[in-house]
Amino acid sequence: MTSPPAATHRDAFAELVRPHWSVMSTLANRLAPDNDGDDALQEALAAAWRKRAQFDPSRGTARNWLLAIVADQARKGYRRLRPALELLDEAGEETRPEVDVDLRSALARLTDRQRPAITLHYYLGLPVADIADVMSCSAGTVKSTLSDARARLRRELGEDY
Template sequence: MSTMTNERSANAPPADGATFVAWVRPHLAAMARVAARLAVGADRDDIVQESLTRAWMKRDQYDASRGTASSWLLAITADQARKAARRLRPVAELDDHDAPVARQDVEARVDVDQALTTLSTRQRLAVDCYYFADLSITDTAAVMGCSEGTVKSTLSDARARLRSLLEVSE
């Protein structure tokens, strides 16, 4: 066996079920958090289960040189959560989904969950990955499919938006 084959097999997800379970186990909590944050109202356990099924079926496509196991699994989870969220939304809401919601009363402005809903889909994904799933900038970029600079810029824009929404006028 060549060195390249040894490296690939050492970094690839295990081919047998029991070892695969052990390989994904450390990432399950983060997968559940991402599923719950991205698909409010959907069953997060179903999303995680579907993500694990997809990861198992696509395990040969994992490439450790392109990102960590965590970022690969969370990217799959984010994709499955988006699909679940789309199934929950009535068609009429699709056009207005990413439009910012104006909040006039102070109570609504200090509600973080409410403020998060005003972020664009890309900003919410960045915030959820970085702050709620505790991913690094590098792993967040892998989940989002963009550069680290784009993640930093997206997080900066999201923080500015949240700051303006959550400020309490004196």
């Protein structure tokens, strides 16, 4: 018996990734330092390709599996390089620089666990159960992490922020 051609594997992988591309890109761009979101996304795709045989749909969704890989790759980049603050939002339009700088700076100071939890919940709108799946922890840990991160952001930015 022969194995399927490489093109079949590539097509199947592309079909697995395609519906989740937008959310993967958003997560990479929010978590990766110094505008390295594209690099983090590329590294995540390469890692997902290498690990594709490990994906088990009975253990979770493809989206959560892919987001976990993206978050991991973005964290690796973050550890290598401290983020530079951007004065433009994702759409490339100017925002209120002082607000953007304050928020990005405060988010950059969150822990390696808090930063992805905040991003997944508030920027990508994932429910707690999915965040737990992506972060490989319990829903209670996610809730606690979000609570701690919000408290830290309130201390740094003030109640009225």
